[in-house]
Amino acid sequence: MQAVDGVDLELQPGEIHALVGENGAGKSTLAAIAYGAVRSDDGSVEAVGVVGLVHQHFKLIERLRVWENVLLNREPRRGWAIDVDAARERVRALSASYGLAVDPDALVETLPVGIKQRVELLRELDREPSVLLLDEPTASLAPTEIASFFTTVGDLAKRGTAIMVVTHKLAEVIAYSQRVTVMRAGRVVASHLTSETSADEIAREMVGGEVPALAARASVATAPLLEVRGLSARSGTSVLDDATFEVRAGEIVGVAGIEGNGQTALSDALAGVAAFTGELVFAGTLLRASDTPASRLARGIRVIPQDRRHEALVLDWNVRDNVALGRQRTLGLAKYAGAAREVIERFDVRPPNPDAIVAALSGGNQQKIVVGRTLASSPKLVVAYQPTRGIDIGAAALVQSRLIEARNAGAGVLLISFELDEIFATADRVLVIANGKFVGSFDRAGIDRGRIGALMAGNA
Amino acid sequence: MNATLAAVMAILGLTLIKATPLIYAALGGVLSERAGVVNIGLEGILIAGAFTSVVVSGATGNPILGALAGVLAGMLLAAILAYVTTRLAVDQIVAGTGLNIAALAGAAFGLVLVYHQPGASHEVPALGRTGETVLVVLAFVAAGVLHLVLTRTPWGLHVRACGEDPSAADSAGIDALKTRFWAVVIGGAIASLGGVYLSLAELDLYSDGMTAGRGFIALAAVIFGRWTPLGATGAALFFGFFAALQFSLQRAGVPSELLQALPYLAALVALAGFAGRVRAPAADGVPYVRS
Numbered sequence: 167m168q169a170v171d172g173v174d175l176e177l178q179p180g181e182i183h184a185l186v187g188e189n190g191a192g193k194s195t196l197a198a199i200a201y202g203a204v205r206s207d208d209g210s211v212e213a214v215g216v217v218g219l220v221h222q223h224f225k226l227i228e229r230l231r232v233w234e235n236v237l238l239n240r241e242p243r244r245g246w247a248i249d250v251d252a253a254r255e256r257v258r259a260l261s262a263s264y265g266l267a268v269d270p271d272a273l274v275e276t277l278p279v280g281i282k283q284r285v286e287l288l289r290e291l292d293r294e295p296s297v298l299l300l301d302e303p304t305a306s307l308a309p310t311e312i313a314s315f316f317t318t319v320g321d322l323a324k325r326g327t328a329i330m331v332v333t334h335k336l337a338e339v340i341a342y343s344q345r346v347t348v349m350r351a352g353r354v355v356a357s358h359l360t361s362e363t364s365a366d367e368i369a370r371e372m373v374g375g376e377v378p379a380l381a382a383r384a385s386v387a388t389a390p391l392l393e394v395r396g397l398s399a400r401s402g403t404s405v406l407d408d409a410t411f412e413v414r415a416g417e418i419v420g421v422a423g424i425e426g427n428g429q430t431a432l433s434d435a436l437a438g439v440a441a442f443t444g445e446l447v448f449a450g451t452l453l454r455a456s457d458t459p460a461s462r463l464a465r466g467i468r469v470i471p472q473d474r475r476h477e478a479l480v481l482d483w484n485v486r487d488n489v490a491l492g493r494q495r496t497l498g499l500a501k502y503a504g505a506a507r508e509v510i511e512r513f514d515v516r517p518p519n520p521d522a523i524v525a526a527l528s529g530g531n532q533q534k535i536v537v538g539r540t541l542a543s544s545p546k547l548v549v550a551y552q553p554t555r556g557i558d559i560g561a562a563a564l565v566q567s568r569l570i571e572a573r574n575a576g577a578g579v580l581l582i583s584f585e586l587d588e589i590f591a592t593a594d595r596v597l598v599i600a601n602g603k604f605v606g607s608f609d610r611a612g613i614d615r616g617r618i619g620a621l622m623a624g625n626a
Numbered sequence: 627m628n629a630t631l632a633a634v635m636a637i638l639g640l641t642l643i644k645a646t647p648l649i650y651a652a653l654g655g656v657l658s659e660r661a662g663v664v665n666i667g668l669e670g671i672l673i674a675g676a677f678t679s680v681v682v683s684g685a686t687g688n689p690i691l692g693a694l695a696g697v698l699a700g701m702l703l704a705a706i707l708a709y710v711t712t713r714l715a716v717d718q719i720v721a722g723t724g725l726n727i728a729a730l731a732g733a734a735f736g737l738v739l740v741y742h743q744p745g746a747s748h749e750v751p752a753l754g755r756t757g758e759t760v761l762v763v764l765a766f767v768a769a770g771v772l773h774l775v776l777t778r779t780p781w782g783l784h785v786r787a788c789g790e791d792p793s794a795a796d797s798a799g800i801d802a803l804k805t806r807f808w809a810v811v812i813g814g815a816i817a818s819l820g821g822v823y824l825s826l827a828e829l830d831l832y833s834d835g836m837t838a839g840r841g842f843i844a845l846a847a848v849i850f851g852r853w854t855p856l857g858a859t860g861a862a863l864f865f866g867f868f869a870a871l872q873f874s875l876q877r878a879g880v881p882s883e884l885l886q887a888l889p890y891l892a893a894l895v896a897l898a899g900f901a902g903r904v905r906a907p908a909a910d911g912v913p914y915v916r917s
Contacts (some may be wrong), residue, residue, distance in 0.1 A: 201796070225794040227787055229908065238787055238798040239780075247778040 170206070171352040177297060177328040182319060182338040184360070185332045187349035188372050188558040193332045194222065196349070197299045200330075215296030222302040222332075224286050228275035232268055233257045234409060236289045260288050264318060279426060280311040298322065301332045308424045309586075309619035316342040332371075336365040337587075373559050380591060381567035384574040386416035386511070391578040392448050392547055395434060399442035404430035407602040408444070413547065418579040422586055424622055428602035429582045430472070433435065433551045436580070437469040447454030449546065450565040466546035470536055470553050472582075474529075478536045481525035485510065487541045488524050488563040496543070509538035513564065530561035539567050541572050548572060551582045566592050586618065600624045601604055637870050639902040642762055643828065644889075645866025647672065647820035647837075647913050649765040651844030652851065653772055654704075654817025659853055660776060661809030662789040664911040666722025667707050669841025670729030673823025674699040677733040677747075680832040681740055684750035685884055693753065693822045700818020701811055703729060708810035712803040715913035726841070734834050745834055752830035761823045765859075768816060772855040785809050789907035792914035817844075839890070846893040852904050859894070868892040 170192040177183050187193045198204040200211050201219040226235050233253045242252040257270040266284040268277075274285060283303065290298060300319070304312045320342065323329050333339060339346050342358060348356040348371040356371045369377050392413040399406045406428040413419045423429055434440035438459040446453040448465060471477035479488050486506040490497050497505055506520040513525075513534035524532060537553055550569060554562035570592060573579050583589050589596055596613060598606035598621040606621040608614065651668045658665040665671075678699035683692025710716040734744065738778055741747050753761070776782040780790030784805050787795040792802035820840065825832045843865050850864070872885040 225791075225797050227790045227794050229790050230783075230787065234783055234787075238795070239784065239800050241780045241783065243780065247774075248780055248783065 169352055170199065172209075173352075173354050175347060175350070175354065177330055177383050178345075179296070179326045179328045180323050181328060181345060182323050182330070182343045183330045184343035184346040185330055185349065186334060186336065186339055186346060186368060186372060188334065188605070191349040191372070192352040193349055194301055196331050197301050200297075201299055201315065208328060213297050216293050217294055217297045217299065218290035218295030219299045220283075220286050220290055220301065220303055221338040222305060224282055226231050226274050226282055226285060226289075228273075230274060231270070232272050232274060232277075232285050232288075233270040233286055235274055235291055236260070236270075238289075240292065241377055245418050256292070257288065260292055264288070264291060264321070266318060279424075280315075283307065283311075285316065291308070291322075295327065297328045297330070299330045299332070302334070304332065304333070304335065304338060308623035310623045312338065336368055339368065339495065340365050348372055369559070377559055378563040378567075380563060381570040381574075383570055383594075386574060386576060388414035388416045391415040392446070392580075394444070394446055396444035397432075397442055397446060398432040398444055399435035401431045401434040404428055404434075406431035406435065406442075406604045409599075409604050411577040411597055411604060411607070413580050416573060416576050417594040418581055418592050420589035420596045421580065421582040421599055422589050422596055422618055422622060423582075423584070423599035427599050427622075429599060432599070433469060433471070433549055433582060436462070436467065436547075436549050437471075438467075460495075464495075466544075467549070468492075468540045468543060468545035468547070469549040470540050470551060472552040472555060474532050474536050479524050479532060483513065484521050484523055485527075486520040488535055489520075489542075491539070493539065493543050505539075505542065509535060509542055512542075513538040513568070530557035533557050533565065534561060536598070537568060541568055543575055545572075547578045547580070549580045549582070553581070554583075554585070554588060556584050562588075585614070590615075598622055608616060630745045633874065637867070639749045640873060641863060641867045643758075643866075644869035645863045646762050646765045647823045647828075648732045648844050648862035648865055649769060649859050650820030650823065651817045651841055652847040652862050653765075653855055654813035654815075654820075654846040655844055656851070656853055656855050656858050657772060657776075657785070657813035657816065658704075658810045659848060659910050660789045660854050660907055661785045661806045662792060662907060662909040662912065662914065663708065663711050663810050664718045664722065665704075665707065665805055665810065665813060665817075666719055666845070667703065667725035667729075667841075668722075668817050668844050669837055669839065670722075670726040671700045671703050672821040672824065672841050673726075673729040673733050674703045674839040675818030676825035676836060677729075677736060677821075677832045680825045681736065683752070684740075684748065684828060687751055689725055689751045689826055691741055692750070692826055693757075693819075696822040696826070697815050697818045700821065701815045704811045704814020704817070705807075707814070708807040711810070711913060712806045715874065715915050718913065720909050726844055730834075733832065737832070738803035738833070750826075750832045753827045758823075758827040761819065761827050764819070768819075769855045769859040772816075773863050776855065781805075786907070786915075789909055793916075794811050794910055796914075796916065798852045803916075806914070817841075820844075843889060843893050846897050849904060849906075850893075850896050853907060853910075864896070865889050865892055 174198060185193050185241040191511050195204060197219060199206045201217055219300050236257050237253050242249040254270045261268050262450060266288055268281055268284050274282060304315060318331060343360045346358050346360050347354055348368060350372060390412060395408040395410050397406060431440060438457045477479060488501060489506040489509050490502055510518045515531050515534050540548060569579055581593055590613060594610050595603050596608040598618055600622055601624055629804045651672055655665050655668055675696040679692040679696030682695035684688045703725060707721055710721050737747060738744055784800045787800060788802045788805045796802045824836055847858050847861035847865060850861035869889040872888045875885055876882050
């Protein structure tokens, strides 16, 4: 199958053009072809002037300085040496010109993610591109950062740059673009002036039909399940500081926050893989920092890790063995094969083959296996950390529906997500996390999008 | 009083002599690792430099030609390592280990071929007192130059970029594989001078095992020196001091078996106390394959 097939696309100077589509629709490949990083088998790309590309995953070198990153391989020279003063000055002038404040001498690894994006943008701007491609540029930005990012981008467009934004966030498409092109399975399926379309229409075009509805939320009697008091934990660079909250049986508690604000420490402390201080009371018993992950599993606490490839699956194994993983102590031999078939059926895993090697499955189907085996063991508490990351709308709706069904059946669910829409669609209560602290709590009825956005950005 | 002063001066002088080959090897290791290639083969490069320089000096009667040939041999060995680890993406530890074994065995076999005797070569024209002094001074000059190259020049920045994130360097238009290749080869040239020093400056012959694991101590010096040329030089001096101490204490009647272990113990203790607190270049030891 071809990632991109027979696509015609035209970008105009002064225009923000949104390119949308589900994961695997071919957006990023198209951007890479336009940039020249990937060769096309057929067809041509023509551009007036330089094409710049800002990557979804920053191509910054963490332990180099800002100016070293921005001017890498274009260093100003004085004799045999780099002219460091001129380099600093060039970066300063560039940031001043575009209103992207940044210290040229700062080490990139010390910068928050929003500033890193500025550095990435500055690096492309130094090449004075006439066409700028932005691949999922807002994936790790706070709502306020997103607004100021698009102010800069709009300003660039006004100066005559043609801009293409690759994204799957439809709200941003509607708010900031002038034109939108929709891709599905490598082809362009629609193209609109943004003013003449709606988010609903675009979503239908992306999916190729109606967006599946989520499972209905039954009203359930809730009883305290997990009580967390003064929890502090650390996992790698992720730090959680003095968190107090509770999760009741029969509710979904959403933890809203921007990536890198302590979510990993929270998830790992509950999974039993990170040391913690404070009190964790689960179903009346005290959990200890010295507990093993196995003992958490035995109590009915199950975690859907955010990185399915490295933390959840053995990629070289088949579906059957992966479904049994983590349940090997409770799943008898007699039920071993049946367990895989059950997950395949309930989660519509494709291909429906228990012998398929997991590495060969798409990300969405891999995720279905992780979620499927987690819920199949009838857990009391599910910690779902970014359960729909990088999977298409249909698979995401299925995963979210199954989480709601687990809640309806009386499980407690802690949903840690970077996607506010996902939290608003599924959670009974929303907690906001910023800088490792819980800074706000909202009932479903009292959800205030603007307020939550501000809290996430650290503006209490 | 004068006797104590003389003893101290003797230890310091001996420290310089013992540290010099370590400095060369460690500098070669620093350059290679800053570009992202762990050079386990330093020991083999020392052997190649030591052996080849003796053979060529013996054959031509010219120790300077011998030294140059030693450097060339080190570069050749490094080029093999560089080629298989960059172009063929072979595991760097496996390739380097293979290089060490090949160099050790190759030199032992070479002794039989050239000198018709195992164990050691004949005595050959050596670099003499002046040559030794020049090589000692040159080691410190090399450290300073490498420091400037890495921190001040475009090529140095590109080397560091390749050691941190070759894919990002590549997308900035730097040929990461080529940069790594030349960093390893030039590193090999520097390291081989350590071998030349051992056989043609400190002595005037090659004998099996004369490098005595200095390539590995140099690897420790790279880490102890936080992957910087000046730091690695300091670490080499530190290990050189313990090697010098060994000789002085031997004269004082401490059991020699214990003393011979001293520099290695120093390396072990230094690494154990240091290991958790330093960070290697992010892509150090990771083969880079373009996607």
